[in-house]
Amino acid sequence: MTAATGTTAPASTPADERPPRRAPLRGDIEGLRAVAVLMVLLYHAGVPGFGGGFAGVDVFFVISGYLITGQLVAEARRSGTVSLTRFYARRARRLLPAASLVLVVTAVAGWWLLPAGRRGELGTDVVGATLYVVNWVLAGREVDYLAEDSAPSLLQHYWSLSVEEQFYVVWPLLILLVLWLCRRLRLSLTAGLTLTLGLVVAASLLWSVVHTAQSPGTAYFVTTTRVWQLGVGGLLVLLTPQLARLRRPAAAGLAWAGLVLIGLTVVLVDPGTPWPGSAALLPTLGTAAVVAAGAAWAHSPPARLLGVGPMRFLGGLSYGLYLWHWPALRLLEETRPDSGLAARLAVAAGSVVLAWATLRLVENPIRFHPALARRTGRGLLYGAASMAATAAVGAAVLQTAPQFDPRQLGDVPPTAGAVGLVDPASRTTDRLQPVPDPERLFTTTGTVYPDPDIAVEDTPRAAYGAGCQVAQGSSEITPDHVCVFGDREGEVSVALVGDSKALQWVSALEPIAVQEGWRVKVYTKSACGFVAVEQEPDCVDYNAALSERLGSAEHVPDLILTSMGRYGGEEMATSLVEHLQPAVDAGARVVMLADNPAPDREELPDGLTSYECVGAHPDDYGACAYESGRGSGTPVLTLASEELGVPLLDLNRWVCPGSGPEPACPSVVGDVLVFRQGSHLTATYVRSLTPVLHHELVGAGAARTPLEQIEWRVAGLGRATSGL
Structure with missing residues (x-):
């Protein structure tokens, strides 16, 4: 995309002062x-x-x-x-x-x-x-x-x-x-x-x-x-x-x-x-x-x-x-x-x-x-x-770009988001039940946390800031002393494994880990579920090394939590099982977290993202609701959990809690914005799911806190927070 220019000029003009004169371009090159x-x-x-x-x-x-x-x-x-x-x-x-x-x-x-x-x-x-x-x-x-x-x-x-x-x-x-x-x-x-x-x-x-x-x-x-x-x-x-x-x-x-x-x-x-x-x-x-x-x-x-x-x-x-x-x-x-x-x-x-x-x-x-x-x-x-x-x-x-300020989230009501969806009478029972008419908690106008304009920044900020998410192109496992949260002196070691769909749960796992006495180590890599099928070479190498590491006597954790956001079938599920098997053979327990459903741009007005839609419809957030569906990685996780005989925790009914003829998945629940980028949940909404996740981990035998001691409030808000 460059035109040729000549540099010839009258001989009386010094060379560094000669004005350029266009030389004729070849017609074929112009064409x-x-x-x-x-x-x-x-x-x-x-x-x-x-x-x-x-x-x-x-x-x-x-x-x-x-x-x-x-x-x-x-x-x-x-x-x-x-x-x-x-x-x-x-x-x-x-x-x-x-x-x-x-x-x-x-x-x-x-x-x-x-x-x-x-x-x-x-x-x-x-x-x-x-x-x-x-x-x-x-x-x-x-x-x-x-x-x-x-x-x-x-x-x-x-x-x-x-x-x-x-x-x-x-x-x-x-x-x-x-x-x-x-x-x-x-x-x-x-x-x-x-x-x-x-x-x-x-x-x-x-x-x-x-x-x-x-x-x-x-x-x-x-x-x-x-x-x-x-x-x-x-x-x-x-x-x-x-x-x-x-x-x-x-x-x-x-x-x-x-x-x-x-x-x-x-x-x-x-x-x-x-x-x-x-x-x-x-x-x-x-x-x-x-x-x-x-x-x-x-x-x-x-x-x-x-x-x-x-x-x-x-x-x-x-x-x-x-x-x-x-x-x-x-x-x-x-x-x-x-x-x-x-x-x-x-x-x-x-x-x-x-x-x-x-x-x-x-x-x-x-x-x-x-x-x-x-x-x-x-x-x-x-x-x-x-x-x-x-x-x-x-x-x-x-x-002029909106700036994310975590302090604004300190005003989130302690029963906002998913917390308000759970019937208080069921919180100490084996199975959580939704409140009658959960649609009344689908916020349609007013204040939203976080503001849609800065939703993309409502991530597990401390985890990303510390480099816990291994970037694409790298296959190096983060050292043991990096990306450890929860109770650093805890006797129970937990490994969080998978891609960014696993890492998003850090915002809920951090307060759970503190209460449970877990020492949680993050092993997540961008766009890299814990499989070797249909993955980039650096992801395949990373997962192979991580599988070997988690199966070694020195590094085997007591519990592995994993999730992923990739479509796939039996071959991918088998690969997930093969990567987990060395750790399971060494005595590790495994719990899988179902992938959450996500809005499709084609379902939303003007082809906007979920958070952009909320920002564009301040008088009716209901216009940004969408039909329920399974998370893209859930089928693979389901097959793998069945093959390994391990629990699969599905929290998606608290992401898409609608029960009537209208779309079941709102973009704002209890004043909390549900989605940031693509299929990722906002860190604030994940924090509101903390007691739900804790309850399910207890039910799966992975956590020991009595149900009546689980704190039903938005974790990390209204009190000191690590920013995760």
């Missing part, structure tokens, strides 16, 4: 840029038949690598060096006018139109995009299990710009190093650069294949899996003399073959294809073939087809069109989720108009302004000022 942006645009607009359109970004990477490397190598050959200041000043004038404008407009529109709870992510993304590191921000979000239901960022498309610019921070420095080595070793610059870039391409491609197989979510965004595509474009520059020797029929055939490969990408690839990995060779090599053919015959039939007027027009707008279309389509989806294809295409067409206006009124006037073009220092100063201003806008959005 390729049009193909790339149309692929992305039609894919994002949801046009049928464009399932692989996201690979238009891969086409852009090759083109950008070719154009920018061409500039750098030409300068190195001409002057024997590369001016970093002039290079970065040109990049600033080329990229920042449109990029900064779109960032500011998107930040303001997002602040105005999105739920207040989304401002934190929006502000972070504005700053990340400004600094060209948003791809790493998005990669981190991909492995954040707590962000499972996060809507796509309004600035998600800036990830590709971040990849490019990170590459262009390093690539000129590498060229300077190669220049120095070639002088010392008396080597050809072309040979040195070809060898260097070839090694970079090979290493990045290999890592792309490996990392995509291990973690496709992060592999899509990170720079290291994409460098090879930019490098392929760079290699074409270095191989131009050889490519120019191609005969015209061969060049035309190569170009047609390249276009076919790009076309096959669009129709054969879909969002479920692990990407980039080896699959990305299809559009990358296809683009490289078209560019290589054009170096031999610039007016071949395919080149003339790509270079027709409409394609050149769209190619010239491709950068601005890429920037504008995504936030426009996302805001349409956010504000009118029922919009059809016609509305999306209308927004896409409007993005073309915005791109044209931005090019004419903002990009070119700034990019070619004499005061900036003739003075490198001024160009750099403009770039710094533009980025600082845009980052300040992002910081301002962040400042």
Whole structure:
């Protein structure tokens, strides 16, 4: 998504003051840029038949690598060096006018139109995009299990710009190093650069294949899996003399073959294809073939087809069109989720108009302004000022994001949430019973704890803050002295095992552990149930090591509590049993906690999450109720509990306590918000389930407190709390 710029000027002008003059772009390359942006645009607009359109970004990477490397190598050959200041000043004038404008407009529109709870992510993304590191921000979000239901960022498309610019921070420095080595070793610059870039391409491609197989979510965004595509474009520059020797029929055939490969990408690839990995060779090599053919015959039939007027027009707008279309389509989806294809295409067409206006009124006037073009220092100063201003806008959005303050939860009534659902007469009996007409406790308006705008932060904060949840990509078990809670001197050792659906119960287990004299050790890992089926390699390794550890005489616990939130069948249940068996054989007891049901966006108004729905319907929280269902991990846990002959505690009737014809699962019970991200319960609601869980653990023989001594109030509120 980069335009080539020449650097020639009258000889009387000093080299560092010469204004850039646009060199004519090859028509086939302009047409390729049009193909790339149309692929992305039609894919994002949801046009049928464009399932692989996201690979238009891969086409852009090759083109950008070719154009920018061409500039750098030409300068190195001409002057024997590369001016970093002039290079970065040109990049600033080329990229920042449109990029900064779109960032500011998107930040303001997002602040105005999105739920207040989304401002934190929006502000972070504005700053990340400004600094060209948003791809790493998005990669981190991909492995954040707590962000499972996060809507796509309004600035998600800036990830590709971040990849490019990170590459262009390093690539000129590498060229300077190669220049120095070639002088010392008396080597050809072309040979040195070809060898260097070839090694970079090979290493990045290999890592792309490996990392995509291990973690496709992060592999899509990170720079290291994409460098090879930019490098392929760079290699074409270095191989131009050889490519120019191609005969015209061969060049035309190569170009047609390249276009076919790009076309096959669009129709054969879909969002479920692990990407980039080896699959990305299809559009990358296809683009490289078209560019290589054009170096031999610039007016071949395919080149003339790509270079027709409409394609050149769209190619010239491709950068601005890429920037504008995504936030426009996302805001349409956010504000009118029922919009059809016609509305999306209308927004896409409007993005073309915005791109044209931005090019004419903002990009070119700034990019070619004499005061900036003739003075490198001024160009750099403009770039710094533009980025600082845009980052300040992002910081301002962040400042308006609601902040979580645990002290506000001190006002929660002691009988709020699930506590009020239980009939007091049944609390000392073997089976708990609901109060008559539990629907009267379904809060429909008024104060909610926590406030929906900060629901995503109502987590077991101390547990997450201490790093008790092992991140995706890691297989290391936390040391024994870390993530221990309850009675640290307790004689009963308890292991909490599973994914974040197990960790959410920490908020209830902490006060139970104190009363029971349990020393509880957390062994949970993000998106990693205690199984080896359909799991990432790091999860498989972690669970294998943990199974061995829990079965050893030194570490075997007295009790294992486990839960998980993964769909699966008998094979997965068998894997869970196999992982637990060593500890069971060593004398550990096991109790499983059923996975809780969760709201589906499709069941809620406007496709909102449960907490966003509550915030959007302050006069009727009942609009955010949903139909009851089993938690995704419950079938696996049920099969495993039956095979092992261990208790399965199901608290879901206190999550979905409705009994009438209306939806059984409210979003607010007794003034307490039930859900935060996706299928996770708020820590406050889990605390309100503390006495219920304690009662069930006693009934299962895992706890010893007499039923009449269980405290029926919201645990940790109205008194000192650990923050768990």
